[in-house]
Each structure stands twice: as structure tokens, then as C-alpha cells.
Amino acid sequence: MITPRFDILGQAISDASRTQMLCELMEGRAYTNKELAAAAGVTPQTASAHLRLLQDAGLVVAEKRGRCVYHRLAGAEVAHALEQLAAIAPADSLHRAQQRKAGGLAQLRSCYDHLAGPLAVAMTRAFLDRGMLVEEQGAFRAVPAGEWLKLGVVLPEKTGRQPFARPCLDWTERKLHVAGPMGRQILDHTLASGWVKRRKHKRGLLLSAPGRAALEQILDLRCGALAAA
Amino acid sequence: MITPRFDILGQAISDASRTQMLCELMEGRAYTNKELAAAAGVTPQTASAHLRLLQDAGLVVAEKRGRCVYHRLAGAEVAHALEQLAAIAPADSLHRAQQRKAGGLAQLRSCYDHLAGPLAVAMTRAFLDRGMLVEEQGAFRAVPAGEWLKLGVVLPEKTGRQPFARPCLDWTERKLHVAGPMGRQILDHTLASGWVKRRKHKRGLLLSAPGRAALEQILDLRCGALAAA
DNA sequence: AAAACCCTTCGCCGCGCGCCGAACTGTTCC
DNA sequence: GGAACAGTTCGGCGCGCGGCGAAGGGTTTT
Numbered sequence A, B: 001m002i003t004p005r006f007d008i009l010g011q012a013i014s015d016a017s018r019t020q021m022l023c024e025l026m027e028g029r030a031y032t033n034k035e036l037a038a039a040a041g042v043t044p045q046t047a048s049a050h051l052r053l054l055q056d057a058g059l060v061v062a063e064k065r066g067r068c069v070y071h072r073l074a075g076a077e078v079a080h081a082l083e084q085l086a087a088i089a090p091a092d093s094l095h096r097a098q099q100r101k102a103g104g105l106a107q108l109r110s111c112y113d114h115l116a117g118p119l120a121v122a123m124t125r126a127f128l129d130r131g132m133l134v135e136e137q138g139a140f141r142a143v144p145a146g147e148w149l150k151l152g153v154v155l156p157e158k159t160g161r162q163p164f165a166r167p168c169l170d171w172t173e174r175k176l177h178v179a180g181p182m183g184r185q186i187l188d189h190t191l192a193s194g195w196v197k198r199r200k201h202k203r204g205l206l207l208s209a210p211g212r213a214a215l216e217q218i219l220d221l222r223c224g225a226l227a228a229a
Numbered sequence C: 001a002a003a004a005c006c007c008t009t010c011g012c013c014g015c016g017c018g019c020c021g022a023a024c025t026g027t028t029c030c
Numbered sequence D: 001g002g003a004a005c006a007g008t009t010c011g012g013c014g015c016g017c018g019g020c021g022a023a024g025g026g027t028t029t030t
Helices: A006-013 A016-025 A033-040 A044-056 A076-088 A093-101 A118-129 A146-150 A180-192 A209-219 B006-013 B016-025 B033-040 B044-056 B076-088 B093-101 B118-129 B146-150 B180-192 B209-219
Strands: A060-065 A068-073 A109-111 A114-116 A133-136 A139-142 A166-169 A176-179 A196-198 A205-207 B060-065 B068-073 B109-111 B114-116 B133-136 B139-142 B166-169 B176-179 B196-198 B205-207
Touching (some): A016 A033, A016 A044, A016 B006, A033 A044, A076 B006, A114 A118, A114 A176, A166 A180, A176 A180, A205 A209, B006 B044, B016 B033, B016 B044, B033 B044, B076 B166, B114 B118, B139 B180, B146 B209, B166 B180, B176 B180, B205 B209
Antiparallel strands (some): A196 A205, B060 B068, B109 B114, B133 B139, B166 B176, B196 B205
């Protein structure tokens, strides 16, 4: 009987503590055991067991540096598959509502290797509205435009086998934003140019004043309300 | 803290019996409780509990007809998400080997709503080799050709938002074959024209003599060895 | 060297859940 | 009506696993 080892993966993500950790890791950064333990609300030794399991399932990789062990998602495919799962996850409106009420997730955050959150959705909306991006065949096709250069995006000469700009469904918004190589380039550029900064001890990203100005100048995107963080 | 309800889905697919059932349902057909119980190797009352859980998770829908209850996957998104999961599932070579040894899965079978298995992979290979299909941007683009009509495929006039021919990673082969609307059209046509037939009490599909002849004539596909079933 | 810190391993507890046998409801067929 | 069958509910058993406290390597700091 054919049975892809769903059960191993399912086992890995069937526990609330582990899902919490995975969500944390979806930020794309590497986290220590202790950090993930705190995120899941369990003791370090329990987190250690969970992480070993996630590692065995191939979802997470660990790297030892000094006395700390840094855990990271095993790859973009893992992040992508988890996104797919989130897309069919039952809508938990109550859960989502209370999360908003509690200040919730930042307006801007990283989703593995690209920008996510309401602001990322708004940016993608702007790309589509301005004709810089076209959605077809379930993928995004980038249209050459001067704006891309200003955003630090270098378009490939020819379309490759892998999608350059992949649509990614936002968890909280249930709307599309840009993932894939293009998403990575945008994140890299906005970080490098100081448009967005990583927050110290909180999740999410922060849009700086220059960043706000740049988005308004390049995309005519008014994000005054969004940047109130 | 943001946490898409991975845990509900994970819970649903974390059990071997349930994964077995889901794999059965990936055929695309509807199955009764008893059939799924047999497939998973458990008693009907146990299967009943599992199916209720899968239903609550939104993965499966049930339809009562007479004294039987027919269970089906909740939709194409579910099938797609499961495929994605299978793509990152740890390779279980031992498992796969023993499955081949045991006669394994048919050379041809249905994967939710399209053809799958080695023969489907070979067909896709032929499409690509003959230039009828081009892989780009992570999607398949169909090139107008007379062969398509002979296969019962009607190409859309303009590219839509959803991919017409979506690549689907085969569980057993780990190679691509055609899913999406095109895949559905191909499956429908091959069934309607009697090229392939559903087996009575066994899983998988059977390639008929006319079907073999048609594939050889249209695609120059020699599938003598493949059809030995 | 000692202290502080991060992580892991071990042992134990308790809940949860998968499983089945038995009994019950509802439908179909004779 | 009665028999046969599909499915579900209930009760009880037993394993598995998530959780923590305690103890044991390893690394960094003082």
C-alpha cells in the first residue's frame, strides 16, 4: 500500500507546542532552543525533545555555534508547504480576532525569506495596480519597469523553471503577497537600505521613516496608518 | 501569538490509519466507511471515529446515500496541499522498495482528478519532448498543437489566473505529471473513450488495447512494458 | 578554578487517544 | 415482520507521548 510518510510530518505538526515553534521559525531567522521554548511556553528540556523530533522529520535543521544551538527551517520548500497547509487550515475567526485585539502581529514581518503582513499585501496590490506585476497561471509575471530597480529587484533575462515571483497567501490577511526570489530581493534590499529594521526583542519588522518615504515616492503608497507601530 | 491551526490539520494527518484513508481518497473517488476501514486495516467503528475527525478538520466531506455514507476529499485545494506535503515527506526508500516488490501501485492510477503513475509521468515527458508543453515559472504552459484535440484537451483562449496545466509531483516516481484543468480533461477523455478503465475491486487504472494504440499513434509513446498489468 | 549559562539525557507522572467488543439506529431486501 | 447489513455510540483497555524536575556534558565568563 502506498503511503507517503504523511504521518511523520503530521506527527511533527500535530502538536500545539511544535506548531508554535514552526510559526516562530517561519520568520526565517534562526532561533535558540531557549527562545523557542519561551515562544511555545514550555521548559527548555521539553523544547529540546520537540526540536529533535522536528529535525528527524526533516523540517528543521540545527547548527551549533558556541554553547548555543541555532534552529532554522530546513528550506524554502518547507516554508512553502507550511503556507499551503495554512491556506486550507480551518478559519479560526475567534482566534484571529483576539490576536488582533492583543496588538497582534506586526503590520510588517518576514515570512521565511520575504516580506509579509498588511504592508506587504499593500505593496503587492500596488505592484498589480501599477501593472508592474501580472497574475497569470497561478504565478506572478513581472513586467519590466524602472520601479523594480529602485526597489532593488533585478529581473531575470529569461523565465526560468522556478517561479521568480511566487504568490504567497498571507496567514492573517488571506491575501496574496510576493514570495520567491523576487520577494527575497525585496526583503534584502529594504533591510540593506534601512527602509525596514528588525525589532530587537519582538517579532516583526519596523518600517522606518526613509522607508515610508521611499514607498510613497516609488509606489505612491501612503502607509501612514500602517506604519504606526 | 499568531498560530494558524496547523495543529488541527496536523492532528488529522498525524495518524497512520488516517493517512492511509487519505491516500485512498486521493484517488478522487468516494468511498464508504467500510472500504476505508479495510484500507486502513481497522474496524468500521474505529474508521468512523477517524472520518469524523477528518470531517471536523475540513479535509473530508460525507454524503449519505441510502444506508451508505460516501466520503470524499473536501476539494482540490486539499488534494493539492497533501501533494505539497508529500513533496517534502522524508524519502522512505525501504518502504517504497517493499511496495514495488509487493506489486505495488498500478502503473496508472488517478490522483484526485487526473492521471498519475509511471505512465502519466511518461505521457508528460512526451508532451515536453514534443514541445506541446513548456515548463516555466513553476507552471506548465500548453503550446497549441493538433495532438491536444486528439487527447480531448481544449486549450483556453487566454491564460487565466489559475494554472491550466499544473505540475503535480508523483508520490512514487518523484517526477512531474500534469494536473489542473488539463489533467482533468485528459482523465475524463481517456475514461470516456475507453482508453483506460477503472478496475473493479483493486486500486488503479488499466490501460486498454485501444488506449495503448492511441497513445502510440498520437504521442509515439511505446508503453508495451508499462501496460503489462 | 569557579561560577554562570545553554543544552541534553534520564526517569517519572498523567492525560489523551487509538483500538476493539458490544449494543443501538436506520436502511434494504426477502 | 424479520433478517441482513451499514454506520454510529458507548465503555473500557493499554500504549504513547507531552510535560517537568533532577542531573550530566560543554562552553563562556570572571
